[in-house]
Amino acid sequence: METNADLARYGEGIGRYHDLLYPFLDLPSALARVGSVVEPPCRVVDFGAGTGQLAVALAGRGYTVEAVDISSAMLDQLRARDTDGLVTRHVADMTKADVGDDFDLCVITNNTLFMLPSQGLQRAALSRASAHLVEGGHLIVEGYDPSFYHTMSREHTQSSVLGDGTLLVDSMTCDPVNQLLIVLRTFVSQGTVRTYPEISRYAWPAELDLMAEAEGLRLVERWGDWEGGAFTRSSGRHISLYRRAV
Template identity: 40%
Template sequence: MPFQVNPEAYGDALSEVYDQMYPTMETPATVDFIASLVEPGARVIELGAGTGRVAIPLADKGFDVHAVEVSPLMLEKLHERDPEKKVTTIRADFTKLDLEGTFDHCYVVCNTLFMLVDPEQQIETMRKVGEYLPSGATLLVEVYDPTYFHGLTKPEFQVRHLAVDRLMVDTISVDPPNQILAEIHTTIGGGEVSTFTELSRYAWPSELDMMARIAGYEKVDRFGGWDRSPFVVGSHRHITVYRKQ
């Protein structure tokens, strides 16, 4: 495989700024959307939970939430935010799941599935978590729409204002034949500069559906946002719900 990613290094490198990269303004809508897919108190699992942005408020609603995360620094922050230990945490690479019992629902948000840069690994991860999802259980995948990025012919620069005294400059470049997006995050603040390269392997919506079918799912619905707005031309992302066959 020409591309390699260390998920633990990714989490550790970005743990200090992760919550600033992904503001919590969308969290209530995200949690409500997920909660609407299952019965109250259902047993759910998140792949790549990060600092618990979604897992903790979902547990606060009474769901039995299990959070898989490989980065110890991310988990440390999750535990700080969840002193009552409402979320069951599992430190593991979610491509190598070894779980107990079954779950009513699995969700993978924030482009996490695309962090697997091998399409076979993306399929295998969906198949593997499907071993813990009985027939009729649901899988939710949130990823960016690749249309805009696939057309880039030269690197693009974006700036994120993380805090009053901290910003992040993202340098984005694309390898269209391999559907690989490389994003160099440069964080500047407090008199320090740090960089980390994030790779993602994007898939087109129809391709994602095909991979899900191979892994044993059928598509239920697709949306362009947590408000259930339709996925249309120009949508920046898509949120797809699959059902285990």
């Protein structure tokens, strides 16, 4: 089973490819969606902030932003992106983080909650998110819809070319009993081959709601995209808005 130390090492290795793998194409819509929940200069904490695509953009809009990530390499990239030094960074495990209790919004985007490999760790992260919020504060969680992966009966391989010309080959297997998606990611670039395992423990929306409710967070709304489209059986992801109980 993957540990939090494994996640730190994963961030150290895959950080160089992060923005190529996960370009935040919906960033303008995400900023608008956040703006519909809280307005600047509200306080926002980004759990699993990675290279800071959302955190830095929010700070640029006038929010007071703090970023939490277990990988110092990821946060180094955030610092380079944050040319005005607006985001406060914390190298910390989001299942144990304690950077304050007066935030109006916590965001956990880009499947980051699923990178925690057990329900217990995911609940711990939701508990810490709730503890960081003021009464009535909000949490936004973005995760992939697991339907396609959950029904895979054999290994699935796909390839793509990333923006810098790197060839990416993903070999995926699924353990539906434990709700684990195991991806072996191979990057081929200029004669160099690098391979990293990526394990995510997916949760169905109903399970996510139960975990959140156990930590004092009630579902307000769920969307199928950052533009606010309905979440349906054909949605590739779900974006859930929770409110901390008053």
